Amino acid sequence: MDLPRTFGPWTRSDRSRRIDARSIFGYMDGAGELYLAYGFDHLDVVEYGSADQGSILVELYWMRTPADAFGLLSGDWGGEPVGLQAEAASTTSASPVPPHRALYGAGLLRLWSDTLYARVLASRETAASREQVLAIGRTIVAGRKEASYPALISALPRASGPAYRLLPGRTTYLRSHLVLNSAYFLSAENILDLDVTSEAVLATYESSVPAPPRHQVRLLLVRYRDEATARAAAARFRDAYFPETRKRADHGTGPSSALQHVEDGWAGYQQKGRCLAAAFEVQDSDLARTFVRRALEELARLEAAHE
Amino acid sequence: MSDRVLTRRDFMRGTVGAMVGGSVVGAEPLGASTRAPRPPRSAEVVVVRDQKALNASHDVDVTVLREMLSETIARLTGKASARAGWQAMIKPADLVGLVPTDHLNPTHDEVVEAVRAQLIDAGIPAGRIKNAQGGPDNARPCTALIALPALKAHWLTGMGTVLKLYILYSGHPSRYHGENNVNLGEIWNLPDVKGKTRLVLVDALRPLCDKGPQPDPRYLWDYKGLIAGTDPVAVEAIGLKIIMARRQALRGEPWPLSPPPLSLAAADEKFGLGTSRLSEIKVQTYGWSQDTLL
Numbered sequence: 106m107d108l109p110r111t112f113g114p115w116t117r118s119d120r121s122r123r124i125d126a127r128s129i130f131g132y133m134d135g136a137g138e139l140y141l142a143y144g145f146d147h148l149d150v151v152e153y154g155s156a157d158q159g160s161i162l163v164e165l166y167w168m169r170t171p172a173d174a175f176g177l178l179s180g181d182w183g184g185e186p187v188g189l190q191a192e193a194a195s196t197t198s199a200s201p202v203p204p205h206r207a208l209y210g211a212g213l214l215r216l217w218s219d220t221l222y223a224r225v226l227a228s229r230e231t232a233a234s235r236e237q238v239l240a241i242g243r244t245i246v247a248g249r250k251e252a253s254y255p256a257l258i259s260a261l262p263r264a265s266g267p268a269y270r271l272l273p274g275r276t277t278y279l280r281s282h283l284v285l286n287s288a289y290f291l292s293a294e295n296i297l298d299l300d301v302t303s304e305a306v307l308a309t310y311e312s313s314v315p316a317p318p319r320h321q322v323r324l325l326l327v328r329y330r331d332e333a334t335a336r337a338a339a340a341r342f343r344d345a346y347f348p349e350t351r352k353r354a355d356h357g358t359g360p361s362s363a364l365q366h367v368e369d370g371w372a373g374y375q376q377k378g379r380c381l382a383a384a385f386e387v388q389d390s391d392l393a394r395t396f397v398r399r400a401l402e403e404l405a406r407l408e409a410a411h412e
Numbered sequence: 413m414s415d416r417v418l419t420r421r422d423f424m425r426g427t428v429g430a431m432v433g434g435s436v437v438g439a440e441p442l443g444a445s446t447r448a449p450r451p452p453r454s455a456e457v458v459v460v461r462d463q464k465a466l467n468a469s470h471d472v473d474v475t476v477l478r479e480m481l482s483e484t485i486a487r488l489t490g491k492a493s494a495r496a497g498w499q500a501m502i503k504p505a506d507l508v509g510l511v512p513t514d515h516l517n518p519t520h521d522e523v524v525e526a527v528r529a530q531l532i533d534a535g536i537p538a539g540r541i542k543n544a545q546g547g548p549d550n551a552r553p554c555t556a557l558i559a560l561p562a563l564k565a566h567w568l569t570g571m572g573t574v575l576k577l578y579i580l581y582s583g584h585p586s587r588y589h590g591e592n593n594v595n596l597g598e599i600w601n602l603p604d605v606k607g608k609t610r611l612v613l614v615d616a617l618r619p620l621c622d623k624g625p626q627p628d629p630r631y632l633w634d635y636k637g638l639i640a641g642t643d644p645v646a647v648e649a650i651g652l653k654i655i656m657a658r659r660q661a662l663r664g665e666p667w668p669l670s671p672p673p674l675s676l677a678a679a680d681e682k683f684g685l686g687t688s689r690l691s692e693i694k695v696q697t698y699g700w701s702q703d704t705l706l
Contacts, residue, residue, distance in 0.1 A: 134515050135576075136626040138568055138589060181623065183630065211629035229469065230629065283590065286671040287567045293418040293591040293674055345417045368424030385420075 106165060108151055108244060112237040115153035115161050124148040142281035143176050144169030144301055146220075153241075159228035163241060166222040171252030172304065175278055177222040178215060180288070182274040184208035187239060189216060189246045201261040201308065202254055202276045207242055214238045218246040254278075256412035260326055260403040261308050262396075268313050269322060269392075275309035289323055289385075296345040297381075298338035302330040310396075323385040324396055326404060332379045336361070339376035342383075346372070364393060373397050380404040418594075423672060450680075453687040454694070455646035457639060459616075460484045461700040465636040470618055472522040477617075481526045483698060484613070484640045498534035501610045502556050508536060509544025509554035509608075511577060512615075513562040516625035519615045523638075524560060527613065551581045552604045559612040559644065563619035563635070563651050569593040570673030571655070572624050574612055574648040581605050597679030600644065612647045614639040619651075621658040633658060636700060645679045645686030646693045650706070652676065653690070657705035 110117050122132070125147045129137035132148070140148070146167045153161040168174040179202065186205035207216035212230035216223050225241050227234035255278055264270050277288045280303055282295040288307050291297070299305060305327040312320040329335040340360035343350060347363040364373035371393040374383035382400035387393035460483050464476045482494035489497035502508055510527060512519035524543075532538050544550040544557060551557065559577050566572025568589065575596045579585045582599045599605060616637040623631055635654070641647040652673060659667035680688040687693060697704055 133626060134585075135566065135568065135572060136516060139626075181628075211632075213627075213629055226627065226629075283568060288670065290423070290668075290670045290672055291420050293594060293671075295591075296417065296419070346419055346421070368421050 106149065106245065108163065108241070112153060112161070112240050113233060114155045114158060115237055116155070117151055117153050122150040124150060138283055139180075140166055140177070142279070142284050142301075143173035144280075145173070153237075158231065158233060161228070161234065161238060161241065162224075162226045163245075164224045164226075165245070166224075168220050168222060171217075171219050172255040172278065173280075174217050174220050174222040175252070175254055176280065176284070178206070178208070178217040179276060179278045180284065181215075182208070182276075184210035184213075184215070187214070187242070189239070189243045190251070200254075201258050201263065201271055201273055203273050206251070207246075209235070209239065212238065214242045216242055216246065218249045219252045221245070221249070255304065255306075256407060257304050257306050257326060257328055259412075260400065260407045261306060261324070262399045262403060264310075269310040270313055272309045272311050272321075277307045279305050279307065285325075289325075291385075292345060294345070296342050297325075297327060298329075298334065298341055299327070303334070304328050320386075320388060322387050322392075322396060324400060325383045325385070326400055327381040327383075328404070329379045329381070335376050335379045335381055339374070339381055342374065342381075347374075362397075364390060366390070375401055377401050377405070378408060380408065418674065450684075452692065453643075453689075454692050455641060455643035455687050456488070456694045456696065457641040457643075457646050457650045458484055458488045459637055459639050459650070459695060459697045459704070459706065460487070461635070461637040461697070461704070463636060463700040463702070465617055466634050470634060472520055472617065474522050474526070477522055478526050478529070480638050480699070481523075481530060481613075484638045485530070487696060487698060488611075488640050488642075494530055495534045498530055498536075502531060502534065502536055504535050504537065504540070506536065506540065506556040507554050508541045509551060509557045510541065510560055511545050511557055512543070512560040513564075513573075513577060514545045517562055517564050517620050517627050517632075519560050519562045520617055523613075523615045523617070527558060527560065546580055548581050548583050548602070548604050551578075551608070554608060556610045557605070557608040559609055561612075561614055563614050563616040563639070563655070564624040565620060565622050565631075565655050565669060566624045568671070569596070569675060570669050570671050571648060571652055571676065573614060573651050574644045575600070575673075575675045575679055578605060594674040594678045595682075596675040597645075597683035597685050600679070600685050601683060609644065610642070612641055612644045614647060614651055616651070616654065619655065619658070621655050621662070631662075635703075635705075643686035643693075645676065645688050648673075648676055648679070649688045649690060649693060650695060654705045661703075661705070 124132045149165040151163040187207045187209045189207045212227040214225040225238045282299045308324045310322045343360040347365050350363040362375040371387040372385045373393045375397050382397045384396035460480045485494040485497035489500050491497040512524050561573045561577040564572050578599045616635045621631045676688045679685040
């Protein structure tokens with residue numbers, strides 16, 4: 106992408122940097138794993154300098170699919186939504202994720218545009234730097250197509266049970282246990298066998314009971330590359346997280362499902378085909394079953410539609 | 413801590429250390445008393461803050477910083493002056509390695525230079541003070557190390573401050589990524605490192621409470637503090653407490669640190685580097701008292 110040489114008083118250096126999977130740790134030691142946890146292709150870095158107003162750093166993360174770029178934005182829905190171009194028609198107020206494709210806060214603009222995730226960061230936030238950061242954002246997305254959010258997102262039930270509603274701003278799309286753990290810690294190890302060939306979405310549901318604190322339930326949907334992988338992952342997950350159920354399962358349904366009262370409430374999962382749904386911190390066993398069942402119904406619908 | 417797979421459930425049971433468990437669940441875990449038994453330890457941590465340490469543009473006031481550093485060293489060592497304090501910790505014959513965070517939300521250069529200047533003032537020859545961040549070859553010749561990390565949360569390790577500071581001394585930093593970050597404390601026991609750290613001084617002028625190490629200015633704030641001690645685990649625990657309190661203040665409700673800083677409890681219970689138990693840490697705070705978060 107050839108960005109203009111100047112934005113207001115900020116001028117681009119002649120040299121831009123191309124970072125790939127091998128060199129990313131030299132560029133951002135300790136942070137490169139985030140991008141490699143999705144389908145990362147390469148990163149272009151451009152820096153704009155000014156005489157006395159600090160710098161603006163532009164990072165263009167080119168991902169393999171729109172879903173990978175979306176996943177990076179979905180890690181944090183905080184910030185002020187900014188419209189860089191018309192919002193896509195597929196995102197509505199009833200969407201399981203916020204409709205925003207660009208978020209700004211304290212000098213940092215983050216945006217998702219098709220296979221591109223970008224960060225535009227002013228070293229000093231001023232009215233002038235904000236104006237130019239947004240101008241750079243508009244230039245980046247100009248003429249680019251707007252992809253829909255990943256189909257897996259649409260398998261999230263909008264509500265579950267009579268009293269729980271989805272919190273769109275807490276929905277994260279991911280492929281790696283590292284990203285899962287940064288959103289919701291489950292285990293120090295990869296007990297769900299997630300990798301870049303899988304996709305998952307973590308959602309939070311809140312009780313509509315008015316008295317605080319409102320109870321929250323976590324729902325995790327995973328779609329693996331094939332059924333054999335899903336079955337192996339379910340067995341590993343059962344052994345690591347629900348060891349008490351192993352004996353029961355050996356005489357019954359096998360590792361494809363478990364439901365157990367654990368330290369922070371009821372937790373359960375079920376694997377069907379190449380999909381797995383798991384619920385955590387649920388108040389009772391019936392509700393846990395309902396969360397998992399409804400999620401699997403939606404996943405089955407998605408699979409039947411070949412989405 | 414055992415080597416079996418750690419899960420969220422272990423944290424809820426409180427078997428991984430109350431401070432770490434609390435960082436996962438946002439409150440004291442259910443069974444904090446079930447931590448691994450070990451002999452009691454004690455540690456002292458000094459926190460010095462000054463409202464004028466940074467200006468509105470977040471630039472460091474070097475004069476104020478020097479005064480903060482002097483107070484920190486004098487208070488920590490119990491000496492009448494910073495010079496006497498440094499002389500109690502470092503000898504002129506030492507080869508001193510300064511070890512700052514050098515990448516992504518780095519330690520302020522002004523902090524490193526203030527330490528260097530006070531060491532020289534205390535009689536350490538300038539030629540015997542070096543920047544020792546980097547591979548194990550940098551630590552090997554040093555007889556004294558001064559850890560100078562910046563306070564920040566880290567998306568992979570929970571915390572990216574004290575215990576992670578020496579990761580390059582392992583010679584194999586990738587071995588401590590992912591789930592193996594629990595073993596960061598073992599680096600402090602490597603032959604080139606063990607016993608050399610005379611001071612841990614955390615740059616808490618403008619910490620980062622989420623999404624580190626990549627800078628996200630929404631999560632930076634002007635704490636305007638220095639945190640110091642000789643027990644790296646205790647200093648990390650106090651840094652964690654400040655980070656967690658800031659997160660709760662931002663959200664108005666508990667905002668657990670995820671993933672939890674597994675290395676903190678392991679540094680205490682598995683590697684014996686110090687104490688992560690707040691009940692064993694005496695914290696002294698001086699200076700600006702607003703939003704101390706302790």
